[in-house]
Amino acid sequence: xxPIKDILRNLKSLAGPFxxxxxxxxxxxxxxxxxxxLKASIEEGVHEPHTMTLSTVDEVGAADARVLILKxxxxxxxxxxxxxxxxxxxxLKSYPNVALTFYWSEIGRQVRIRGVASEMEAxxxxxxFLERSSGARAxxxxxxxxxxxxxxxxxxxxxxxxxxLVKQAPDTVNPNWKLYAVHANEVEFWxxxxxxxxxxxxxxxxxxxxxxxxLWP
Ligand SMILES: Cc1cc2nc3c(=O)[nH]c(=O)nc-3n(C[C@H](O)[C@H](O)[C@H](O)COP(=O)(O)O)c2cc1C
Numbered sequence: 173x174x175p176i177k178d179i180l181r182n183l184k185s186l187a188g189p190f191x192x193x194x195x196x197x198x199x200x201x202x203x204x205x206x207x208x209x210l211k212a213s214i215e216e217g218v219h220e221p222h223t224m225t226l227s228t229v230d231e232v233g234a235a236d237a238r239v240l241i242l243k244x245x246x247x248x249x250x251x252x253x254x255x256x257x258x259x260x261x262x263x264l265k266s267y268p269n270v271a272l273t274f275y276w277s278e279i280g281r282q283v284r285i286r287g288v289a290s291e292m293e294a295x296x297x298x299x300x301f302l303e304r305s306s307g308a309r310a311x312x313x314x315x316x317x318x319x320x321x322x323x324x325x326x327x328x329x330x331x332x333x334x335x336x337l338v339k340q341a342p343d344t345v346n347p348n349w350k351l352y353a354v355h356a357n358e359v360e361f362w363x364x365x366x367x368x369x370x371x372x373x374x375x376x377x378x379x380x381x382x383x384x385x386x387l388w389p
Contacts, residue, residue: 188366190280191216195373201382202359202375203247206283209361210245213276226252227271228263236263242274243300248377249353250285251292253300256348258318264289270354280364287356300351302343310334312346360387 191212199205213221227237238260244251250272255261264270272285291297301309311317313334314327321327337344356377363371370389375382 186280186364186366186368188280188364190364190366193361193363193371195371195386198373198384201247202356202361202384203245203249205361205373205375206245206250206359209276209281209283213279213281216276216279218276218278221274221276223274224252225271225273226260227273228260229267229269230259230263231266236260242272243351246353248356250287250356251351251353253297253349253351255312255315255317255346256291256350257315260318261348261350264352272354282360282362282364284358284360284362285354285356286358287354289352289354292351292353294347297349297351298345301345301349306335306338306342309344309346310338312349313337313344315346315348362389365389 210221222242223239224242225237226240227235229235236259240252240254242250243253256265268289270287270289274283301312304312310331314330316330358374358376360372360374365371368389372387372389373384374387375384
């Protein structure tokens with residue numbers, strides 16, 4: 173077996189072919205360009221294009237990150253959902269400045285979003301909770317995400333109880349479940365190029381107005 177360093181060096185990255193990205197006449201608002209790219213990723217059969225990395229910082233400024241599901245996109249806002257009692261939930265309370273990162277490898281595209289996360293009102297969050305699958309609701313109703321699991325059987329036992337609860341009372345909501353909106357202040361679109369002439373377009377928000385510029389790859 174070769175050393176892992178050599179195996180890694182021989183793996184291909186950004187081999188293409190990739191779609192064109194014309195930077196003339198770009199939309200004024202990055203949410204519009206994001207929607208174009210998201211739709212393209214769905215049409216091109218990108219694997220789970222609605223997954224993204226949410227990066228946060230904790231109370232001592234140490235970075236943290238994990239993968240979440242994108243729940244919605246509206247003008248200047250990207251949405252995800254989680255429980256306020258998790259590690260990320262606590263981090264968001266102390267420091268709502270976050271980053272979201274999408275990588276659609278099949279089409280060589282990355283989108284980076286920086287912004288401020290805020291909790292949506294209870295009604296909207298409950299609606300999101302009830303739209304989830306019964307299994308996902310049962311797990312979230314236990315409410316122990318990110319706490320230590322002493323033995324695997326504790327999870328089985330708790331799930332059995334909350335699955336029954338979901339069956340008996342399907343409208344039960346975990347009040348700690350929140351939909352968060354990330355109000356973006358910077359969005360970067362990165363189109364990979366097999367020749368390494370990658371294209372980067374960075375939008376920045378000034379109040380309600382957006383401007384954009386190209387960046388060196
Ligand atoms: C594909 C994928 C989708 C996920 N979606 C969510 C999600 O929408 N909400 C969530 O709370 N956790 C989701 N998770 C689990 C998180 O990555 C993470 O393990 C969990 O939220 C605990 O994070 P924390 O300890 O930083 O709070 C997902 C994981 C993967 C791999």
